[in-house]
Amino acid sequence: MELIEQFQQAIVNGDADRGADLAEAMVTEAEVTPDEIMDSLARAMEVVGGRYETGEYFIPEMLRSADAVERSLAILEPYLFKRRHDQAGVVVMGTVKGDIHNIGKNIIISALRASGYEVHDLGVNVSTSKFINKVKEVDADLLLLSAFTTSTKPALVDVIKALEAEGLREKVKVVSGGASHSAELAGEVGVDGFASDVKSTLAVCRRLMDQRRE
Amino acid sequence: MAVLAGETPDMVPIVPVLDGYFAPKVLGRASDECWLNGGCLADCLAAALERFGYDGAVAEMGLGPQPSVLGCPVEVEGNDVPLVVENIIGGREDLDRLELHDPWAGGKMEPVKRLIGSVGARAVVLGTVRSPFEYAATVRGLIEFMTDFYRDSEFVRDLIEACKPATLAVGRALAQAGVDALVIKDSFASSSMISPAHYEEFAYPAEAEAIGELKTEVPVILHICRNSMPILPRMARTGAAVLEIDAPVDLAAAMEAVEGRVVIKGNIDAVAVIEKGSRESVEQAVLSAIAAARGRGPFILSTGDSIPISAPEDNVAALVEFGRRHGKYQGAEPWS
Incomplete structure (x- = not known):
């Protein structure tokens, strides 16, 4: 599985530690563009939202994924958003x-x-x-x-x-x-x-x- | 009280969740005035029962049973609902900040006694208390509390355990004040919020333990908001005499799930039907509820949750009018 796919899966699973490790790897080792990372994060949260709609996830599972997003973004933000525009x-x-x-x-x-x-x-x-x-x-x-x-x-x-x-x-x-x-x-x-x-x-x-x- | 004692009453009892959120409207008072002055709240609740003529009133202690009983500051302004303004539990190190305040202190039980004095001879009076799980969620903050499920489940259990004395103290005080039954609210344990597995792991143990202790004083009604269908059989084993179910639950399926072992109370939609509906939609909802409950066990007609202050009084009156008209027992065949 591609690094970016593993990252997306970690967010969906709410695995904040793995998400942070993969975020680190993406910005230091792999050639993943900011756009690819943003798409992957957005898709992950859409999957999480979908699982809530279908009753597979509940509030704690959504919060677990939200927590994983926050942890990853703390690492990714300097790479993703260099300028306001x-x-x-x-x-x-x-x-x-x-x-x-x-x-x-x-x-x-x-x-x-x-x-x-x-x-x-x-x-x-x-x-x-x-x-x-x-x-x-x-x-x-x-x-x-x-x-x-x-x-x-x-x-x-x-x-x-x-x-x-x-x-x-x-x-x-x-x-x-x-x-x-x-x-x-x-x-x-x-x-x-x-x-x-x-x-x-x-x-x-x-x-x-x-x-x-x- | 007949239905709580396992007897068949003449009529389907009607006990809507008409509490401190709606009652101030009946006497044209502001919510904050009533929440801060329990006597005003008692008068509004008595006036509501007098005006609409249902069978049971919900006693309120002002802000008494709010998390303030655990030292958590609560404020109310205008017609807003009371709000916790500080979640006092930032982490495990704050557990000793939970300080149980005497529910009798500061005259907090006076509104309850006042309501019982006004209407207790002709109607059932219910006292309301939060479950240990709900107190824990409120003093911690709901987001943090539910994030803790995966971050530190041991802390979640310890916090719930630390909140249990508040449920027991408020429940016992209400029973001593003379309420006929207690409503334990465990709103956040709903399957609309947490999985049945988490309900089993975190909410159920303290809920069942609290009900086990409090039902020695008075019968207990267990209220869980929104969808409680997946956990209903488990709720029926808590020892509660009545399960109060909300509108998203299929009433007939709920009554079949509990097989007549407990009374089901519900489940007219307090928002879609009572707040936003018409007289016709109230009648239709009452007819549907009575048809669903017919022949499936003991039943109390109610709203599924608190009636909002913005609901028209005519719809509350219609709920009682149509409940009386359509909820008559006829011998072995429960209702016409």
């Missing part, structure tokens, strides 16, 4: 005020980092002002608002209004996400996209970044 985009993400769900958010963050995004994680129960300040500070391309329950709709609306008031709405694309999200809710809130799992989040982020570059 190498990155897929700059993301600010957090779970909105009144919501403490963080598992989905953390899995998504690992998948985004694995796909080359620079992600700033604000945690859970994040106030509107904290989102706004971070978007300004890092000049974010994307703002991802995690909200598990539909009762957090007012908090989502509040963030959108604040972005408008600060003149930031045209500068940053906003994505809301969570298990209970729908196109209807996204339309009511006024975000640019919504997602309910790893795969759809990566797809919507890619689409919105493409729009920004046009």
Whole structure:
């Protein structure tokens, strides 16, 4: 099996030690390009997400893989992202005020980092002002608002209004996400996209970044 | 209480999970006001039972049974749910930070006694406590806790063991205060979150032990959110008198899985049906639940989980109205 395939398998299996060893080998010994590594990480997290959907994996197994991604990226990042424009985009993400769900958010963050995004994680129960300040500070391309329950709709609306008031709405694309999200809710809130799992989040982020570059 | 005693009641009992999340709405109060002032919460819960006329109320201790009982700071603001603001267990070295606070201290049992005084003569009153597994997840932080499953399983077991006294202390205090039954919440043990193998390894032992001890005081209801179907036969062996199941579980299959050995309580969808549905969809859900339970064992009609504060009061009223209309026993044939 190719080194890159072994690496992908280690991430899927959540073997952080092996993933880190293989990451080291890839950047020092093998001729594996940054693009190949990023593709491999993204594919691995898609496999992990798929296994969760089919009931083969549960939350601890997803977290185990997310942990392996983080460990590998600590080694790979200097090699992968030499300059800011190498990155897929700059993301600010957090779970909105009144919501403490963080598992989905953390899995998504690992998948985004694995796909080359620079992600700033604000945690859970994040106030509107904290989102706004971070978007300004890092000049974010994307703002991802995690909200598990539909009762957090007012908090989502509040963030959108604040972005408008600060003149930031045209500068940053906003994505809301969570298990209970729908196109209807996204339309009511006024975000640019919504997602309910790893795969759809990566797809919507890619689409919105493409729009920004046009 | 008849169904808890193994008797066949005249009607299907109706005990929705109408707790501190929804009750403040009934008297137009804010959630934080009620969570911080247990007397307000007791009054709202009593008013809800009075208004809708179901058969059992869920007693709340304000923030009493929250992880604050283990020294974990909890805050609540506006209509938000109470939130843990610091996970006090950063690692094994912090285990001695778990300090069990007396559940009776600071008048925390007063709201429970107040609710029992208001409605206890005409309705069952349930007390709620978290399982050792759920306390452990909350004081550690869910992400870290579940990452520990593969990183340090021994620590996970030790942490759960260290949290068990909180479950027992709160449960015993509620029983002494006079609740008719206890609801042990083990939400994170759900098969929507962890595998049945991890449930068996980590959640089940302390859950069964706590239920074994507390059922000597009052009957115990075991609540596990979302999908509990794969672990239902095991849950039925914990000693719990009632299993509270959530909407994703097939009710008929669940009742067949436990073979009438325990009461099944459930499982109207609190969000899709009660929060977002119409009067018609509530009636359809009630009819479906009653049809699924018919002839398959003892049953309590309920929501599968807490009714959100944003649910319309009309849908809660409809749940009770249609439960009464369609949930009548007729001799040997359970329900019309």
